[in-house]
Amino acid sequence: MIRRLLGAKPEERKLSFSDIWQRGLDSSAQRSTAGEIVDYDSALTLSAVFAAIRLLSDSVSTLDLDVLYRSNGSEQKFRPLPPWIRNMNPELRNHEVLSQIITSLCLDGNAYIATLRSNNGDVISLDVLDPTDITPKLKVDDDGLQRITFTSAKASGEEFSSRDITMVRGLLKAGQIEGVSPVTAAREFLGLGIAVNKFGGAFFGNGALPQAVVEVQGQLSPEGAQQLKTAWNDAHRGAANGSKLAVLTESAKFSKISLSPEDSQFIATKLATVGDVARLYGVPPHLLADASGSTSWGSGLHEQNVAFSQYSLRPLVTRVEAALTSIMRSQGIAVAYARFDLESLSRGTNERWDTYAKAIQTGVLSIDEVRAYEGLPALPDGKGDTHYVPLNLAPVGMETVEEVE
DSSP states (O other), X not given: OHHHHHOSOGGGGOOOHHHHHOOTTSTTSOBOTTSOBOOHHHHHTSHHHHHHHHHHHHHHHTSOEEEEEEETTEEEEOSSOOHHHHOSBTTBOHHHHHHHHHHHHHHHSEEEEEEEEOTTSOEEEEEEOOTTTEEEEEEEOTTSOXXXXXXXXXXXXXXXXXXXXXXEESSXXXXXXXXXXXXXXXXXXXXXXHHHHHHHHHHHHTTOOOSXXXXXXXXXXXXXXXXXXXXXXHHHOSGGGTTSOOOOOTTOEEEEOOOOHHHHHHHHHHHHHHHHHHHHHTOOGGGGTOOTTGGGGOSSHHHHHHHIIIIXXXXXXXXXXXXXXXXXXXXXXXXXXXXXXXXXXXXXXXXXXXXXXXXXHTTSSOHHHHHHHTTOOOOGGGTTOOOOOOTTOOOTXXXXXXXXX
């Protein structure tokens, strides 16, 4: 049944970005108080929104993904990997599929993953659907159990089960089955940012304002106006001439022009939009090229990057891990779970190696365990399997060698 939803020929499914994300003038693309239509396309015209979503999607989609299971209290790699984990979609690379999931979450608050299966029920591939085309509904079965089903306008309203479509949700309000769209929730300040961009473009596109004018009585010919302009520039242009006394003819009047407070305010508003977007997506401002509020994420760049991994990326990858694990469960793989390697973000940093050194010195980790974290093989002949502890440590109350002697 899911084939009918995904069954369009490849050339028929080549949609533009606008085709995929455009909501038109429906309820989720309402006009903001600033007078601007705020939908997914218009939100992405804000550089801060585009940068934040690109940062999150690129960061998650480039993480190492594996399938693990627990045995004797430790995590082991599940092998062989399900084929669709190695190659999620024959037409896309894995990082592109994952990027689509994160982008859907950042724009719509929901992502919908269609699973194409073989005749025996094995998953063949994943396809991230247009979230604006899918409508989830809560239904009560004959046995009284609540289940979520999905309908698609592209499939003429045909109903699909959670076995066909896996839903990934962002922020979820109590009593709701759909996640909250960040774009919808932030419509007002995004609309203001769009309006500011349009104002700035129109303002500077119309030539903005000259810094000053020289008025003369009567009417100047074009040649006379050009001569006056040339004489003024020759006398006062450049740093060396900036402080020279200006001498005007009897009928000339010099007037300096400045922006009105209302006109100049758009610059501050544009800068404020970056901070608003950073808060909306939980991204450190310095990663959006705004260092003004970066200290709230830590005293140094390393601490800020660790905070980004913990508070920005981990919630997203946890949702995607749960979705991929759910798909494995539907295929009968009950013991394994998907896991992204967030630790890979800090590989090669001095702080990471300092932590490893302390862990080895205190016996928390062996050399082989550290090598395993770094994706390296164990040392031969068990040389790296030993745990070390400092010799100068002893339980409280135990007599030392000197005291016994």
